[in-house]
Amino acid sequence: MSSAPDSRPTRPGPFRLVVLRHAKSAWPEVEDRDRPLAPRGRRDAPAAGRRLADAGCLPDAVVCSPSRRTRETWELVAAQFAAAPPVTFDDRVYGASAARLLDVVRETPAGVRTLLLIGHQPGVQDLVLSLAGGGDDEALARVREKFPTSGLAVLESPAPWPEFGAGGAVLRDFAVPRGVKHTRGE
Secondary structure, eight states, X not given: OOOSOOOXXXXXSOEEEEEEEOOXXXXXXXXXXXXXXXXXXXXXXXXXXXXXXXXXXXOSEEEEOOSHHHHHHHHHHXXXXXXXXXXXXXXXXXXOOHHHHHHHHHTSOTTOSEEEEEEOTTHHHHHHHHHEEEEOHHHHHHHHXXXXXXXXXXXXXXXXXXXXXXXXXXXXXXXXXXXXXXXXXX
């Protein structure tokens, strides 16, 4: 038996896609793209960042819609990390369908193992449901039912980014982190 290293090509292991719906905004009198986060959104976005940090699910790169509420969500999430990864604000993510979001995901550089995508409904929910070929049954049922603001889905796939496709990932987690509401006098 030879002690030479195995020359077969190997895949570097699972690739992780974290899909985050922006935190709550409630400003109907403002043009959609310019809506800021509501007080609840400013509480919930940091909770999403803490959830990722506590789970060791820190992204190597971020792709974010350029809308104001997604940018503000990212700033509050990133503040929970020891070091913020590079972020790209991509116009294609704003109001995107699942197919368009998948195109964006497939362009992720090979060196990125965990990608955080911050976007909008219904595209984020549709993307998660199209990619999830299995996983946590309870989490899948909750994603099918609703993908609320600050909803956070973690998918894993052995396929590299250009090969991500329908049913090729496993849904590992789905959570809707909520911040603590403070009242006067506390």
